[in-house]
Amino acid sequence: MYFFVEKKRVVVILLISVVAVWILTALTPPLTNPPSTGEFDGPDSVQRIFKHACYDCHSNNTKLEWYHQVAPLSWKISSDVLEARRHLNFSHWDSLSAADQRSKVWYAVNMIEQGKMPRRDYTLLHPSAKLSERELKVLKNYIVTITNVSSAQPKKQMLKPVVVHTSKESPNGIQYFSDYLTWKVIVATNRFDNGTMRIIYGNDIAVKAIQEGNINPWPNGAVIVKVVWDEGEQDEDGNIYPGDFNNVQFMIRDDERFKRTEGWGFARFNTSQLIPYGKDVSFEVDCMNCHRLASANGFVFDIPTKMQ
C-alpha cells in the first residue's frame, strides 16, 4: 500500500516535470537560421572542414537535434550559438573586408591549433568535429595562399616554391622574380584538374584593373603570376594535399615591349629549379595563341567575379 502511494507520487512528479519542460520549451523562442548573405567562399577542402566542425555555432546553418531544443538545454545552446555568430559568422562572410576575412581565418586556425575551437563541450558530443592533423594542415596551407607569405615565417611556409634569389631568365629576356609572394591572390583553385593546383597572384596594378573592370586592354605595369603545384597525397576524407612545386608562369603587361604578343610578356619557369621554359623566343607564340581564347578579358582567363 505504502509503495503504491509512493509510485503514484513519483508518476505525478514525473508528469509535472514533463509538462513543465514542455511548457518551458514551448515558451522559449526557437533558435532560428536567418538567411545567409554570403557564405565563406574558400576552396572546397577548407569549406568542408569549417562546415563540419564550426558551422553549428558559427553560421546561420545550425543543425539541431530534437533534444537540443528542449529547455533548459536549449537556452544554453541558443546563447552559445548567438554569441558564436556575433564573433564569427561564416554565413555573413561577404560583410567582411578582404583583410578582415584573412585575419578571421588566421585567428580561427590559431584557435584550432591551440585546441580552443571547436569548443570542448561540443566535441564531447561531436567527436568527429575535432580536427585531425591533416585537416589542420589543409587550413594552414590555405592561410599561406591568402596571406602575405614573405612576412610569414619561412619555416611555416608549406607551399614552397621558392628559390627567392635567382637570375634565371626566359628566352625572351624576362627575368624570374619572387615579388609575387607578397601580392594578392586573385584566384586559388583547389580543383586538381590535370593533377595540379594553381594559385594566381596579381600586383597592385592588376588588382586595381580587375576591381575597376579596366581590362580591355589591361594597363601597362599589370603583372599576373600563376603558380602550379602537383597533386599530392589524398586522405580518407578526400582532401588532397599539394605536392611538389611544378612551375610558375608570368604575364607582364607592356604594350611597347611585348608588341609581338598583344602587349603581354610571357615567361615560365619549371620545377623548383626554376628552369626557363622554351628553346627560343618562339615559345611565347604558343602561350599567346592559347590565351587568345580569353580575348574578351584582355587575354587573361581567371578574372574573379568579385574582388575587394
Ligand code: HEC
Ligand atoms: C559549440 C559551439 C562552437 C563551435 C562548434 C565552435 N565555436 Fe568558435 N566560438 C564559440 C563561442 C561561443 C565563441 C565566443 C566566446 C568564446 O570566445 O569562447 C567562439 C569564438 C570563436 C572565435 C573568436 C572570434 C572573435 O573574433 O572573437 C573564433 C576565431 C572561433 N570561435 C573559431 C571557431 C572555429 C574555427 C571553429 C571550428 C573549428 C569553432 N570556432 C567552433 C562557439 C563555438
Ligand code: HEC
Ligand atoms: C593550351 C592553352 C594554354 C597555353 C599554351 C598557355 N596557357 Fe596560360 N592559361 C591557360 C588557361 C586555360 C588558364 C586559366 C586556367 C588556369 O588557371 O590554369 C591560364 C592561365 C594563365 C595565367 C594566369 C592568368 C590567367 O590568364 O588566368 C598565366 C600567368 C599564364 N596562363 C601564363 C602562361 C604562359 C607564360 C604560357 C606559355 C609558357 C601559357 N600561359 C600558355 C591556357 C594556356
